[in-house]
Amino acid sequence: MNINFTLISQAIAFSVFIWFTVKFVWPPLLRAIEERQKTIADGLAAGERGRHELELASQRSADVLREAKQRASEIVQQAEKRATEIVEEAKRTAKEEGDRIVTGAKADIAHEMFSAKEVLRQHAAQLAVAGAAKILRREVDAKAHADILAAIEEDLK
Protein backbone atom coordinates (compact mmCIF):
# COMPACT_ATOMS: atom_id res chain seq x y z
CA MET A 1 0.00 0.00 0.00
CA ASN A 2 2.55 2.57 -1.02
CA ILE A 3 1.39 5.34 -3.27
CA ASN A 4 4.12 6.42 -5.64
CA PHE A 5 4.92 7.62 -9.11
CA THR A 6 3.27 4.52 -10.57
CA LEU A 7 -0.06 6.24 -9.95
CA ILE A 8 0.80 9.14 -12.21
CA SER A 9 2.20 6.89 -14.93
CA GLN A 10 -0.90 4.70 -14.80
CA ALA A 11 -3.14 7.76 -14.97
CA ILE A 12 -1.28 8.91 -18.08
CA ALA A 13 -1.59 5.46 -19.63
CA PHE A 14 -5.28 5.46 -18.77
CA SER A 15 -5.87 8.82 -20.43
CA VAL A 16 -4.03 7.69 -23.53
CA PHE A 17 -6.20 4.58 -23.74
CA ILE A 18 -9.35 6.67 -23.22
CA TRP A 19 -8.26 9.04 -25.96
CA PHE A 20 -7.52 6.12 -28.27
CA THR A 21 -10.91 4.51 -27.67
CA VAL A 22 -12.80 7.78 -28.05
CA LYS A 23 -10.93 8.66 -31.19
CA PHE A 24 -10.33 5.41 -33.06
CA VAL A 25 -12.35 2.55 -31.60
CA TRP A 26 -15.78 3.91 -30.83
CA PRO A 27 -16.71 5.99 -33.92
CA PRO A 28 -16.20 3.42 -36.72
CA LEU A 29 -17.92 0.67 -34.77
CA LEU A 30 -20.81 2.93 -33.84
CA ARG A 31 -21.12 4.01 -37.45
CA ALA A 32 -21.20 0.40 -38.63
CA ILE A 33 -23.76 -0.56 -36.02
CA GLU A 34 -25.99 2.42 -36.72
CA GLU A 35 -25.79 1.89 -40.45
CA ARG A 36 -26.72 -1.76 -40.03
CA GLN A 37 -29.60 -0.79 -37.75
CA LYS A 38 -30.80 1.58 -40.44
CA THR A 39 -30.51 -1.13 -43.09
CA ILE A 40 -32.49 -3.53 -40.93
CA ALA A 41 -35.10 -0.90 -40.18
CA ASP A 42 -35.40 -0.12 -43.89
CA GLY A 43 -35.72 -3.81 -44.69
CA LEU A 44 -38.42 -4.26 -42.11
CA ALA A 45 -40.26 -1.22 -43.41
CA ALA A 46 -39.98 -2.54 -46.97
CA GLY A 47 -41.33 -5.89 -45.83
CA GLU A 48 -44.22 -4.21 -44.11
CA ARG A 49 -44.91 -2.15 -47.21
CA GLY A 50 -44.76 -5.27 -49.39
CA ARG A 51 -47.23 -7.04 -47.15
CA HIS A 52 -49.54 -4.07 -47.28
CA GLU A 53 -49.28 -3.98 -51.06
CA LEU A 54 -49.98 -7.69 -51.27
CA GLU A 55 -53.08 -7.14 -49.19
CA LEU A 56 -54.20 -4.36 -51.49
CA ALA A 57 -53.47 -6.44 -54.58
CA SER A 58 -55.37 -9.44 -53.31
CA GLN A 59 -58.27 -7.19 -52.43
CA ARG A 60 -58.13 -5.68 -55.90
CA SER A 61 -57.96 -9.08 -57.55
CA ALA A 62 -60.96 -10.20 -55.53
CA ASP A 63 -62.80 -7.10 -56.72
CA VAL A 64 -61.85 -7.77 -60.31
CA LEU A 65 -62.90 -11.39 -60.01
CA ARG A 66 -66.23 -10.47 -58.52
CA GLU A 67 -66.84 -7.89 -61.23
CA ALA A 68 -65.90 -10.40 -63.92
CA LYS A 69 -68.28 -12.95 -62.49
CA GLN A 70 -71.04 -10.38 -62.41
CA ARG A 71 -70.31 -9.38 -65.99
CA ALA A 72 -70.26 -12.99 -67.09
CA SER A 73 -73.60 -13.68 -65.51
CA GLU A 74 -74.94 -10.50 -67.08
CA ILE A 75 -73.68 -11.63 -70.46
CA VAL A 76 -75.21 -15.07 -70.02
CA GLN A 77 -78.47 -13.47 -69.03
CA GLN A 78 -78.37 -11.18 -72.04
CA ALA A 79 -77.55 -14.10 -74.30
CA GLU A 80 -80.46 -16.10 -72.96
CA LYS A 81 -82.73 -13.16 -73.46
CA ARG A 82 -81.40 -12.68 -76.95
CA ALA A 83 -81.89 -16.38 -77.72
CA THR A 84 -85.49 -16.21 -76.58
CA GLU A 85 -85.94 -13.12 -78.67
CA ILE A 86 -84.45 -14.84 -81.71
CA VAL A 87 -86.67 -17.86 -81.21
CA GLU A 88 -89.69 -15.60 -80.80
CA GLU A 89 -88.76 -13.65 -83.88
CA ALA A 90 -88.20 -16.81 -85.86
CA LYS A 91 -91.56 -18.04 -84.78
CA ARG A 92 -93.15 -14.79 -85.74
CA THR A 93 -91.38 -14.69 -89.12
CA ALA A 94 -92.33 -18.28 -89.76
CA LYS A 95 -95.92 -17.53 -88.92
CA GLU A 96 -95.92 -14.48 -91.15
CA GLU A 97 -94.34 -16.48 -93.94
CA GLY A 98 -96.85 -19.22 -93.46
CA ASP A 99 -99.68 -16.72 -93.49
CA ARG A 100 -98.29 -15.17 -96.61
CA ILE A 101 -98.01 -18.55 -98.30
CA VAL A 102 -101.51 -19.43 -97.19
CA THR A 103 -102.84 -16.11 -98.48
CA GLY A 104 -101.04 -16.57 -101.80
CA ALA A 105 -102.40 -20.08 -102.06
CA LYS A 106 -105.88 -18.86 -101.27
CA ALA A 107 -105.56 -16.17 -103.92
CA ASP A 108 -104.34 -18.75 -106.39
CA ILE A 109 -107.18 -21.03 -105.52
CA ALA A 110 -109.66 -18.20 -105.93
CA HIS A 111 -108.10 -17.28 -109.20
CA GLU A 112 -108.15 -20.86 -110.39
CA MET A 113 -111.73 -21.18 -109.25
CA PHE A 114 -112.65 -18.04 -111.10
CA SER A 115 -111.04 -19.18 -114.34
CA ALA A 116 -112.56 -22.61 -113.93
CA LYS A 117 -115.94 -21.01 -113.41
CA GLU A 118 -115.34 -18.85 -116.49
CA VAL A 119 -114.53 -21.91 -118.54
CA LEU A 120 -117.49 -23.70 -117.05
CA ARG A 121 -119.70 -20.76 -117.77
CA GLN A 122 -118.58 -20.68 -121.40
CA HIS A 123 -119.04 -24.39 -121.62
CA ALA A 124 -122.46 -24.13 -120.01
CA ALA A 125 -123.45 -21.40 -122.44
CA GLN A 126 -122.27 -23.49 -125.34
CA LEU A 127 -124.08 -26.45 -123.85
CA ALA A 128 -127.22 -24.38 -123.52
CA VAL A 129 -126.87 -23.19 -127.08
CA ALA A 130 -126.21 -26.70 -128.30
CA GLY A 131 -129.11 -27.90 -126.24
CA ALA A 132 -131.37 -25.20 -127.48
CA ALA A 133 -130.21 -25.90 -131.01
CA LYS A 134 -131.06 -29.48 -130.57
CA ILE A 135 -134.37 -28.56 -129.02
CA LEU A 136 -135.18 -26.18 -131.72
CA ARG A 137 -133.70 -28.51 -134.22
CA ARG A 138 -132.58 -25.69 -136.07
CA GLU A 139 -129.55 -23.52 -136.42
CA VAL A 140 -129.71 -20.77 -134.11
CA ASP A 141 -127.68 -17.89 -135.09
CA ALA A 142 -125.35 -17.41 -132.18
CA LYS A 143 -124.60 -14.01 -133.27
CA ALA A 144 -128.31 -13.05 -133.63
CA HIS A 145 -129.04 -14.35 -130.14
CA ALA A 146 -125.93 -13.06 -128.49
CA ASP A 147 -128.00 -10.86 -126.22
CA ILE A 148 -129.88 -13.87 -124.93
CA LEU A 149 -126.62 -15.79 -124.40
CA ALA A 150 -125.15 -12.89 -122.59
CA ALA A 151 -128.21 -12.72 -120.42
CA ILE A 152 -127.89 -16.40 -119.58
CA GLU A 153 -124.25 -15.99 -118.91
CA GLU A 154 -125.07 -13.13 -116.60
CA ASP A 155 -127.55 -15.27 -114.77
CA LEU A 156 -124.96 -17.95 -114.27
CA LYS A 157 -122.69 -15.68 -112.55
Place this chain on the structure above:
Amino acid sequence: MASGTELTPTSYIDHHLTYLTTKVSEGSFWVLHVDTLITSLVLGVISFGSIWLIVRKATPGVPSKSQAFIELAVEFIDNEVKNTFHGNRHVLVAPLALTVFVWVLMMNAMDILPIDIMAWVTENVFGMHNWKIVPTTDVNTTFALALSIWFLMIFFNLKVKGVGGWMHELFCTPFGKNPLLWILNLLFNFIEYVSKPLSHSLRLFGNIYAGEIIFLLLGMWAATGVSGTIFGSILGAGWAIFHILIVTLQAFIFMMLTVVYISMAHESH
Protein backbone atom coordinates in the same frame (compact mmCIF):
# COMPACT_ATOMS: atom_id res chain seq x y z
CA MET B 1 11.59 -18.14 -7.01
CA ALA B 2 13.66 -17.42 -3.94
CA SER B 3 17.15 -17.29 -5.24
CA GLY B 4 19.48 -19.37 -3.13
CA THR B 5 18.01 -18.42 0.22
CA GLU B 6 15.87 -20.74 2.29
CA LEU B 7 12.23 -20.80 1.15
CA THR B 8 9.84 -20.07 4.00
CA PRO B 9 6.12 -19.24 3.72
CA THR B 10 6.93 -15.64 4.55
CA SER B 11 9.60 -15.32 1.90
CA TYR B 12 7.32 -17.06 -0.61
CA ILE B 13 4.53 -14.58 -0.06
CA ASP B 14 6.93 -11.66 0.18
CA HIS B 15 8.46 -12.63 -3.12
CA HIS B 16 5.10 -12.71 -4.84
CA LEU B 17 4.12 -9.35 -3.40
CA THR B 18 7.33 -7.54 -4.24
CA TYR B 19 7.29 -5.10 -7.12
CA LEU B 20 10.03 -4.54 -9.59
CA THR B 21 10.84 -0.96 -8.80
CA THR B 22 12.98 1.73 -10.23
CA LYS B 23 13.76 5.13 -8.86
CA VAL B 24 12.86 8.06 -11.07
CA SER B 25 14.03 10.70 -8.67
CA GLU B 26 14.87 11.25 -4.98
CA GLY B 27 12.20 10.74 -2.35
CA SER B 28 9.94 7.86 -1.49
CA PHE B 29 7.20 9.04 -3.90
CA TRP B 30 9.36 8.97 -7.00
CA VAL B 31 9.42 5.22 -7.26
CA LEU B 32 8.00 3.44 -10.26
CA HIS B 33 6.54 -0.08 -10.25
CA VAL B 34 7.92 -1.15 -13.59
CA ASP B 35 6.07 -4.49 -13.58
CA THR B 36 2.68 -2.87 -12.96
CA LEU B 37 3.22 -0.24 -15.61
CA ILE B 38 4.65 -2.52 -18.30
CA THR B 39 2.07 -5.28 -17.76
CA SER B 40 -0.85 -2.86 -17.86
CA LEU B 41 0.56 -1.09 -20.90
CA VAL B 42 1.11 -4.37 -22.76
CA LEU B 43 -2.41 -5.54 -21.87
CA GLY B 44 -3.89 -2.22 -22.91
CA VAL B 45 -2.00 -2.12 -26.19
CA ILE B 46 -2.90 -5.74 -27.00
CA SER B 47 -6.61 -5.36 -26.18
CA PHE B 48 -7.23 -1.91 -27.61
CA GLY B 49 -4.94 -2.60 -30.54
CA SER B 50 -6.76 -5.77 -31.48
CA ILE B 51 -10.13 -4.10 -31.00
CA TRP B 52 -8.93 -1.29 -33.22
CA LEU B 53 -7.69 -3.71 -35.89
CA ILE B 54 -11.11 -5.39 -35.96
CA VAL B 55 -13.09 -2.17 -35.76
CA ARG B 56 -11.01 -0.50 -38.49
CA LYS B 57 -12.49 -2.92 -41.00
CA ALA B 58 -15.97 -2.79 -39.45
CA THR B 59 -18.68 -3.28 -42.01
CA PRO B 60 -22.34 -2.33 -41.72
CA GLY B 61 -23.17 -5.50 -43.63
CA VAL B 62 -22.84 -9.01 -42.27
CA PRO B 63 -20.15 -8.72 -39.59
CA SER B 64 -17.24 -11.12 -39.24
CA LYS B 65 -17.15 -13.26 -36.10
CA SER B 66 -14.57 -11.04 -34.44
CA GLN B 67 -16.52 -7.91 -35.31
CA ALA B 68 -19.71 -9.50 -34.00
CA PHE B 69 -17.91 -10.31 -30.75
CA ILE B 70 -16.68 -6.74 -30.34
CA GLU B 71 -20.13 -5.42 -31.23
CA LEU B 72 -21.66 -7.70 -28.63
CA ALA B 73 -19.40 -6.26 -25.95
CA VAL B 74 -19.81 -2.72 -27.17
CA GLU B 75 -23.59 -2.90 -27.37
CA PHE B 76 -23.74 -4.46 -23.93
CA ILE B 77 -21.72 -1.60 -22.49
CA ASP B 78 -23.59 0.97 -24.59
CA ASN B 79 -26.90 -0.30 -23.21
CA GLU B 80 -25.68 -0.04 -19.63
CA VAL B 81 -24.48 3.50 -20.29
CA LYS B 82 -27.74 4.43 -22.03
CA ASN B 83 -29.76 3.37 -18.99
CA THR B 84 -27.70 5.52 -16.65
CA PHE B 85 -26.42 8.46 -18.62
CA HIS B 86 -28.87 10.81 -20.31
CA GLY B 87 -26.94 12.92 -22.73
CA ASN B 88 -24.78 12.38 -25.77
CA ARG B 89 -22.96 9.34 -24.46
CA HIS B 90 -20.97 8.76 -27.65
CA VAL B 91 -18.79 11.80 -27.10
CA LEU B 92 -17.00 10.44 -24.06
CA VAL B 93 -18.92 8.39 -21.53
CA ALA B 94 -19.61 5.26 -23.56
CA PRO B 95 -16.08 4.92 -24.99
CA LEU B 96 -14.75 5.68 -21.52
CA ALA B 97 -16.86 2.87 -20.11
CA LEU B 98 -15.55 0.54 -22.82
CA THR B 99 -11.97 1.51 -22.02
CA VAL B 100 -12.45 1.01 -18.29
CA PHE B 101 -14.23 -2.31 -18.69
CA VAL B 102 -11.82 -3.86 -21.18
CA TRP B 103 -8.68 -2.67 -19.49
CA VAL B 104 -9.74 -3.55 -15.95
CA LEU B 105 -11.04 -6.91 -17.15
CA MET B 106 -7.73 -7.70 -18.82
CA MET B 107 -5.70 -6.60 -15.82
CA ASN B 108 -7.93 -8.58 -13.45
CA ALA B 109 -7.79 -11.62 -15.70
CA MET B 110 -4.03 -11.84 -15.11
CA ASP B 111 -5.00 -13.11 -11.68
CA ILE B 112 -6.29 -16.34 -13.19
CA LEU B 113 -2.92 -17.23 -14.70
CA PRO B 114 -1.13 -19.73 -12.42
CA ILE B 115 0.90 -17.49 -10.20
CA ASP B 116 4.00 -19.65 -9.75
CA ILE B 117 4.21 -20.64 -13.40
CA MET B 118 4.06 -16.99 -14.36
CA ALA B 119 6.75 -16.22 -11.77
CA TRP B 120 8.90 -18.92 -13.34
CA VAL B 121 8.25 -17.48 -16.82
CA THR B 122 9.08 -13.92 -15.82
CA GLU B 123 12.21 -15.09 -14.03
CA ASN B 124 13.56 -17.57 -16.57
CA VAL B 125 12.25 -16.16 -19.84
CA PHE B 126 12.40 -12.43 -19.15
CA GLY B 127 15.03 -12.57 -16.41
CA MET B 128 12.93 -10.62 -13.91
CA HIS B 129 13.10 -11.98 -10.39
CA ASN B 130 10.29 -9.80 -9.10
CA TRP B 131 7.41 -9.28 -11.45
CA LYS B 132 3.82 -8.88 -10.29
CA ILE B 133 1.66 -9.77 -13.22
CA VAL B 134 -1.67 -8.45 -11.88
CA PRO B 135 -1.66 -4.65 -12.21
CA THR B 136 -4.94 -4.25 -10.33
CA THR B 137 -3.35 -5.73 -7.18
CA ASP B 138 -1.27 -2.59 -7.18
CA VAL B 139 -3.18 0.10 -5.35
CA ASN B 140 -1.47 2.67 -7.57
CA THR B 141 -3.34 1.34 -10.60
CA THR B 142 -6.76 1.38 -9.00
CA PHE B 143 -6.14 4.82 -7.52
CA ALA B 144 -4.90 6.10 -10.84
CA LEU B 145 -8.12 4.96 -12.51
CA ALA B 146 -10.39 6.16 -9.73
CA LEU B 147 -8.67 9.55 -9.45
CA SER B 148 -8.72 10.10 -13.23
CA ILE B 149 -12.43 9.45 -13.16
CA TRP B 150 -12.76 11.66 -10.08
CA PHE B 151 -11.10 14.52 -11.95
CA LEU B 152 -13.36 13.92 -14.92
CA MET B 153 -16.29 14.08 -12.49
CA ILE B 154 -15.10 17.44 -11.13
CA PHE B 155 -14.52 18.66 -14.68
CA PHE B 156 -18.04 17.75 -15.77
CA ASN B 157 -19.51 19.26 -12.61
CA LEU B 158 -17.86 22.54 -13.51
CA LYS B 159 -18.61 22.25 -17.22
CA VAL B 160 -22.29 21.36 -16.92
CA LYS B 161 -23.31 23.32 -13.84
CA GLY B 162 -20.72 26.09 -13.89
CA VAL B 163 -18.77 27.16 -10.81
CA GLY B 164 -21.82 28.81 -9.28
CA GLY B 165 -24.10 25.89 -9.94
CA TRP B 166 -21.66 23.43 -8.46
CA MET B 167 -21.08 25.62 -5.39
CA HIS B 168 -24.84 25.86 -4.97
CA GLU B 169 -25.03 22.09 -5.11
CA LEU B 170 -22.21 21.68 -2.62
CA PHE B 171 -23.83 24.04 -0.12
CA CYS B 172 -27.54 23.46 -0.66
CA THR B 173 -27.86 19.72 -1.20
CA PRO B 174 -28.85 17.26 0.06
CA PHE B 175 -30.46 18.79 3.18
CA GLY B 176 -31.81 22.10 1.92
CA LYS B 177 -31.17 25.76 1.18
CA ASN B 178 -31.33 27.02 4.78
CA PRO B 179 -28.03 28.85 5.63
CA LEU B 180 -27.91 26.95 8.90
CA LEU B 181 -27.53 23.75 6.90
CA TRP B 182 -24.75 25.02 4.62
CA ILE B 183 -21.93 23.68 6.75
CA LEU B 184 -23.68 20.37 7.19
CA ASN B 185 -24.30 20.11 3.44
CA LEU B 186 -20.70 20.97 2.64
CA LEU B 187 -19.42 18.43 5.13
CA PHE B 188 -21.71 15.79 3.71
CA ASN B 189 -20.62 16.54 0.15
CA PHE B 190 -16.98 16.61 1.20
CA ILE B 191 -17.28 13.13 2.68
CA GLU B 192 -19.06 11.97 -0.46
CA TYR B 193 -16.38 13.35 -2.76
CA VAL B 194 -13.63 11.77 -0.66
CA SER B 195 -15.37 8.43 -0.30
CA LYS B 196 -16.18 8.08 -3.99
CA PRO B 197 -12.62 7.54 -5.31
CA LEU B 198 -11.66 5.62 -2.17
CA SER B 199 -14.48 3.11 -2.41
CA HIS B 200 -14.16 3.01 -6.18
CA SER B 201 -10.49 2.06 -6.14
CA LEU B 202 -10.29 0.05 -2.92
CA ARG B 203 -13.19 -2.20 -3.89
CA LEU B 204 -11.38 -3.31 -7.01
CA PHE B 205 -8.01 -3.50 -5.31
CA GLY B 206 -9.38 -5.42 -2.31
CA ASN B 207 -11.18 -8.02 -4.35
CA ILE B 208 -8.32 -8.78 -6.68
CA TYR B 209 -5.64 -8.58 -4.01
CA ALA B 210 -7.59 -10.95 -1.77
CA GLY B 211 -8.02 -13.30 -4.71
CA GLU B 212 -4.29 -13.31 -5.28
CA ILE B 213 -3.54 -13.93 -1.60
CA ILE B 214 -5.85 -16.95 -1.66
CA PHE B 215 -4.00 -18.34 -4.66
CA LEU B 216 -0.74 -17.84 -2.74
CA LEU B 217 -2.07 -19.61 0.34
CA LEU B 218 -3.32 -22.51 -1.80
CA GLY B 219 0.08 -22.59 -3.48
CA MET B 220 1.80 -22.82 -0.12
CA TRP B 221 -0.22 -25.91 0.68
CA ALA B 222 1.81 -27.72 -1.94
CA ALA B 223 4.82 -27.42 0.39
CA THR B 224 3.18 -29.80 2.90
CA GLY B 225 3.34 -32.88 0.71
CA VAL B 226 1.54 -34.89 -1.94
CA SER B 227 -1.95 -34.63 -0.43
CA GLY B 228 -1.43 -30.92 0.12
CA THR B 229 -0.43 -30.57 -3.52
CA ILE B 230 -3.52 -32.45 -4.72
CA PHE B 231 -5.95 -30.56 -2.51
CA GLY B 232 -4.20 -27.31 -3.24
CA SER B 233 -4.55 -27.91 -6.97
CA ILE B 234 -8.22 -28.87 -6.74
CA LEU B 235 -9.09 -25.90 -4.56
CA GLY B 236 -6.91 -23.67 -6.72
CA ALA B 237 -8.84 -24.75 -9.81
CA GLY B 238 -12.14 -24.15 -8.01
CA TRP B 239 -11.02 -20.75 -6.85
CA ALA B 240 -9.83 -19.90 -10.37
CA ILE B 241 -13.25 -20.83 -11.80
CA PHE B 242 -14.96 -18.73 -9.15
CA HIS B 243 -12.45 -15.99 -9.86
CA ILE B 244 -13.64 -15.77 -13.46
CA LEU B 245 -16.85 -14.40 -11.98
CA ILE B 246 -15.07 -12.03 -9.60
CA VAL B 247 -12.75 -10.74 -12.31
CA THR B 248 -15.64 -9.95 -14.65
CA LEU B 249 -17.93 -8.69 -11.93
CA GLN B 250 -15.31 -6.32 -10.50
CA ALA B 251 -14.53 -4.95 -13.96
CA PHE B 252 -18.26 -4.47 -14.55
CA ILE B 253 -18.79 -2.79 -11.16
CA PHE B 254 -15.83 -0.51 -11.76
CA MET B 255 -17.26 0.46 -15.14
CA MET B 256 -20.78 1.00 -13.79
CA LEU B 257 -19.49 3.21 -10.96
CA THR B 258 -17.52 5.21 -13.50
CA VAL B 259 -20.66 5.78 -15.55
CA VAL B 260 -22.75 6.56 -12.47
CA TYR B 261 -20.22 9.08 -11.12
CA ILE B 262 -19.93 10.86 -14.46
CA SER B 263 -23.72 10.84 -14.85
CA MET B 264 -24.18 12.31 -11.40
CA ALA B 265 -21.82 15.12 -12.36
CA HIS B 266 -24.12 15.87 -15.31
CA GLU B 267 -27.36 15.98 -13.36
CA SER B 268 -28.40 18.69 -10.96
CA HIS B 269 -30.23 17.62 -7.84
